[in-house]
Amino acid sequence: MIDRRTxxxxxxxxxxxxxxxxxxxxxxxxxxxxxxxxQRGAADGLGTLAPTxxxxxxxxxxxxxxxxxxxxxxxxxxxxxxxxQIAGLYQAREALFVHAVASPYRDxxxxxxxxILETGGNAAYALxxxxxxxxxxxxxxxxxxxxxxxxxxxVVLRGSREVASYAxxxxxxxxxxxxxxxxxxxxxxxxxxxxxxxxMQTRAMAGDVGGDIGRNGAATGALAARLLSGxxxxxxxxxxxxxxxxxxxxxxxxxxxxxxxxxxxAALKTGLGADWSNTLVLVATEFGRTAAPNGTGGTDHGTAxxxxxxxxxxxxxxxxxxxxxxxxxxxxxxxxxxxxxxLDLLIASAMAEHxxxxxxRTGRALFPxxxxxRALEGLIRT
Amino acid sequence: xxxxxxxxxxxxxGARADDSAPQDPRRWLAGQLxxxxxxPEAIAAAPSRxxxxxxxxxxxxxxxxxxxxxxxxxxxxxxxxxxxxxxxMDDQLAGLPDSARRFIRGxxxxxxxxxxxxxxxxxxxxxxxxxxxxxxxxANHFAVSADKLTVIxxxxxxxxxxxxxxxxxKFRDMLVAVEQHPAMLLYLDQAQSIGxxxxxxxxxxxxxxxxxxxxxxxxxxxxxxxxxxxGSGYSQADVTEFARALTGWTVDGLTRGPIRRLLGGSGRxxxxxxxxRIHEPGARTIVGRAYRQQGLAQGLAVLDDLxxxxxxxxxxxxxxxxxxxxxxxxxxxxxRLTAAWLRSGGDLPTVYRAILDSPEAWDRAxxxxxxxxDWSVAALxxxxxxxxxxxxxxxxxxxxGQPIWRPGSPAGFxxxxxxxxxxxxxxRRVEAAERIAARTGGQIDARQLGxxxxxxxxxxxxxxxxxxxxxxxxxxxxxxxxxxxxxx
Numbered sequence: 001m002i003d004r005r006t007x008x009x010x011x012x013x014x015x016x017x018x019x020x021x022x023x024x025x026x027x028x029x030x031x032x033x034x035x036x037x038x039q040r041g042a043a044d045g046l047g048t049l050a051p052t053x054x055x056x057x058x059x060x061x062x063x064x065x066x067x068x069x070x071x072x073x074x075x076x077x078x079x080x081x082x083x084x085q086i087a088g089l090y091q092a093r094e095a096l097f098v099h100a101v102a103s104p105y106r107d108x109x110x111x112x113x114x115x116i117l118e119t120g121g122n123a124a125y126a127l128x129x130x131x132x133x134x135x136x137x138x139x140x141x142x143x144x145x146x147x148x149x150x151x152x153x154x155v156v157l158r159g160s161r162e163v164a165s166y167a168x169x170x171x172x173x174x175x176x177x178x179x180x181x182x183x184x185x186x187x188x189x190x191x192x193x194x195x196x197x198x199x200m201q202t203r204a205m206a207g208d209v210g211g212d213i214g215r216n217g218a219a220t221g222a223l224a225a226r227l228l229s230g231x232x233x234x235x236x237x238x239x240x241x242x243x244x245x246x247x248x249x250x251x252x253x254x255x256x257x258x259x260x261x262x263x264x265x266a267a268l269k270t271g272l273g274a275d276w277s278n279t280l281v282l283v284a285t286e287f288g289r290t291a292a293p294n295g296t297g298g299t300d301h302g303t304a305x306x307x308x309x310x311x312x313x314x315x316x317x318x319x320x321x322x323x324x325x326x327x328x329x330x331x332x333x334x335x336x337x338x339x340x341x342x343l344d345l346l347i348a349s350a351m352a353e354h355x356x357x358x359x360x361r362t363g364r365a366l367f368p369x370x371x372x373x374r375a376l377e378g379l380i381r382t
Numbered sequence: 383x384x385x386x387x388x389x390x391x392x393x394x395x396g397a398r399a400d401d402s403a404p405q406d407p408r409r410w411l412a413g414q415l416x417x418x419x420x421x422p423e424a425i426a427a428a429p430s431r432x433x434x435x436x437x438x439x440x441x442x443x444x445x446x447x448x449x450x451x452x453x454x455x456x457x458x459x460x461x462x463x464x465x466x467x468x469x470x471m472d473d474q475l476a477g478l479p480d481s482a483r484r485f486i487r488g489x490x491x492x493x494x495x496x497x498x499x500x501x502x503x504x505x506x507x508x509x510x511x512x513x514x515x516x517x518x519x520x521a522n523h524f525a526v527s528a529d530k531l532t533v534i535x536x537x538x539x540x541x542x543x544x545x546x547x548x549x550x551x552k553f554r555d556m557l558v559a560v561e562q563h564p565a566m567l568l569y570l571d572q573a574q575s576i577g578x579x580x581x582x583x584x585x586x587x588x589x590x591x592x593x594x595x596x597x598x599x600x601x602x603x604x605x606x607x608x609x610x611x612x613g614s615g616y617s618q619a620d621v622t623e624f625a626r627a628l629t630g631w632t633v634d635g636l637t638r639g640p641i642r643r644l645l646g647g648s649g650r651x652x653x654x655x656x657x658x659r660i661h662e663p664g665a666r667t668i669v670g671r672a673y674r675q676q677g678l679a680q681g682l683a684v685l686d687d688l689x690x691x692x693x694x695x696x697x698x699x700x701x702x703x704x705x706x707x708x709x710x711x712x713x714x715x716x717x718r719l720t721a722a723w724l725r726s727g728g729d730l731p732t733v734y735r736a737i738l739d740s741p742e743a744w745d746r747a748x749x750x751x752x753x754x755x756d757w758s759v760a761a762l763x764x765x766x767x768x769x770x771x772x773x774x775x776x777x778x779x780x781x782x783g784q785p786i787w788r789p790g791s792p793a794g795f796x797x798x799x800x801x802x803x804x805x806x807x808x809x810r811r812v813e814a815a816e817r818i819a820a821r822t823g824g825q826i827d828a829r830q831l832g833x834x835x836x837x838x839x840x841x842x843x844x845x846x847x848x849x850x851x852x853x854x855x856x857x858x859x860x861x862x863x864x865x866x867x868x869x870x
Binding site for chain 1: 574576596597599606618793800808809812844
């Protein structure tokens with residue numbers, strides 16, 4: 001296959017040649033893990049990794065700027081102090097931050113924005129399946145196992161390829177005999193049969209996970225680690241987190257949210273053990289929030305935000321940003337952080353490198369309307 | 383699926399074993415529009431608004447007394463749900479100050495559970511299940527979520543006070559009742575939105591340490607979710623101007639001292655209050671129309687126009703068609719409902735009759751997967767339950783992934799079948815079915831019950847599986863999780 005990169009001169013040509021053996025390897029088993037942590041509700045990127053060296057930062061953020069007094073410095077940015085574990089991953093070069101990033105969506109509806117983030121379309125509800133489900137079709141069939149760490153399957157994982165979902169239940173387990181009879185009752189019903197078989201397999205794998213994942217970030221991270229661990233574990237998983245829609249009293253709420261996220265990542269790393277070195281975690285949201293606080297100590301729906309790549313597979317230790325600035329004339333529509341990086345391209349590039357796939361083909365499969373932007377390189381340790 | 387089974391299950395809430403089969407299913411459904419009781423005994427016995435609001439008022443006063451630092455600490459409660467809300471309220475308690483824990487565990491939970499019980503029991507014994515279904519539809523359309531501490535006790539009242547009395551009235555009246563209800567005003571931050579140029583806004587700018595001002599949350603969701611629909615042609619400027627028009631719409635009696643004096647009002651906790659002194663003065667243009675009204679009349683005039691807008695009719699007609707005619711709303715049916723809506727000025731019974739007259743809604747080939755609420759109510763009705771303990775109803779809905787009045791977002795729960803067909807969700811239904819069946823103590827013969835609750839719709843495979851079950855309880859559980867019973 002000839003792709004556009006063939007025409008980009010010698011350096012790019014060399015990259016194509018180098019990529020060829022990787023494509024071959026992709027037919028063999030993969031031990032690579034990918035976890036997508038969706039931040040539902042528009043997480044405030046400026047309140048997570050603050051551009052503290054931007055001269056306009058203190059003025060526009062007001063009291064919000066005080067929260068970064070004790071945070072880890074990362075180049076021109078400062079990490080929220082509640083992200084202590086993630087700061088440690090940055091030190092270990094296992095965290096990479098992409099700032100001023102946005103999906104193709106430019107309006108401010110959560111539901112449309114999340115649909116685009118998850119389907120990979122360029123308009124809400126234009127695509128029915130999620131990009132992770134399509135990604136499953138690109139990796140070796142014997143390893144194409146994905147699971148939603150929740151009772152229902154989010155859009156990003158929905159599609160023609162079967163996926164599992166799992167969250168511990170407080171209901172007593174149904175008896176084995178009833179389970180067997182339900183299996184035969186569903187034999188003639190395509191939809192129920194597929195879901196039920198998934199449920200039975202997952203149940204067998206998860207063992208007796210007790211307790212309730214509830215709102216506890218650490219417990220959810222540990223559960224995801226169990227589901228992703230070992231030779232037979234899932235290769236991809238999704239965790240949905242809510243609570244990011246901080247219209248009022250953002251300082252306390254966002255701090256609480258970030259502490260939960262930090263604990264989730266720490267528990268995931270601990271739980272994965274040796275598998276952590278093969279793991280990529282993506283933390284991303286549907287869009288960002290206004291640069292300036294609103295009248296109720298919160299922020300409203302905005303545009304660009306922050307995406308974070310974490311894990312032993314990440315070539316981290318840096319911030320990737322073509323920083324647009326927070327000065328009045330630099331803001332998108334006079335109110336939001338301006339997008340200068342393409343989230344679709346970031347995801348496609350990271351997935352291609354992580355699973356050793358052809359970047360152009362991966363981009364088209366995951367995001368059919370992806371532009372002609374050149375794939376990012378060197379995101380993943382190969 | 384037979385016509386009768388569609389009437390029972392798709393339009394109604396599932397057949398009761400003691401229901402007699404109506405001769406004319408369509409007429410049976412239409413007749414319910416004349417015999418719906420907006421305030422049956424179960425609902426009338428629920429805690430009153432004054433009770434709930436005074437509990438909330440006491441709590442807020444306690445928090446204020448503890449000062450700013452503690453109030454900041456209480457804020458994590460005011461968050462949206464963590465995905466498809468797992469776990470009970472106890473999960474929300476980690477890291478909260480004692481006062482908030484006491485409030486949530488005590489008065490809030492008691493009120494919430496009492497209302498969950500009232501809703502469930504009304505659904506179990508109603509003689510107008512089609513209209514009850516419409517109540518549930520509208521409550522989800524105008525969703526509030528009990529993730530937010532101040533909303534926990536009030537969420538059910540929105541359904542009882544703003545939806546039920548108007549479910550057979552005009553959409554416009556329901557819209558106004560909802561947007562003026564304390565649950566909505568608190569959930570979408572309207573109660574604390576202050577016009578910057580208002581008298582209160584100017585005072586706040588001079589004296590308050592923290593900047594207080596405009597909040598556009600409710601205005602945005604009215605346009606996006608409650609009326610016109612997303613992408614229907616309004617702009618960010620429309621949202622902001624609408625938010626200014628709505629300043630002053632707040633809840634009475636939740637503040638004390640100088641702020642209460644500023645807001646005015648009678649001080650009756652929980653009443654809708656228009657507080658002139660925090661209303662942003664001036665005329666404005668919203669979605670292409672000029673509003674020169676002053677005060678309360680301005681916001682009401684905007685709601686009048688939004689209720690009458692054809693985009694609103696189409697947006698909601700699409701949702702109704704999706705609810706009754708499968709996950710892909712048939713365009714012809716959407717047109718028909720929109721036309722009925724516009725012709726009648728948003729008269730809801732006229733729209734419901736148009737649904738009943740739509741062949742698409744009677745299509746046997748497009749059954750929809752029941753969501754957990756629909757399934758639970760249908761299962762409990764099938765086994766003849768006339769009431770359940772509120773704690774049990776609430777717990778069941780949490781385990782099945784659809785906690786009552788806690789969708790986690792103002793968009794409400796998804797109305798698409800596959801959203802509820804996850805492997806784990808299915809497993810939980812089987813567990814729940816076994817438990818529901820166990821409580822009947824083997825007293826129900828599922829071989830006889832099956833044809834009654836799924837008339838003309840029971841498959842040979844299900845009938846056989848039920849007949850071959852090892853016990854009556856197991857047979858009943860199999861009936862409740864059969865492919866036919868999982869759909870409507």
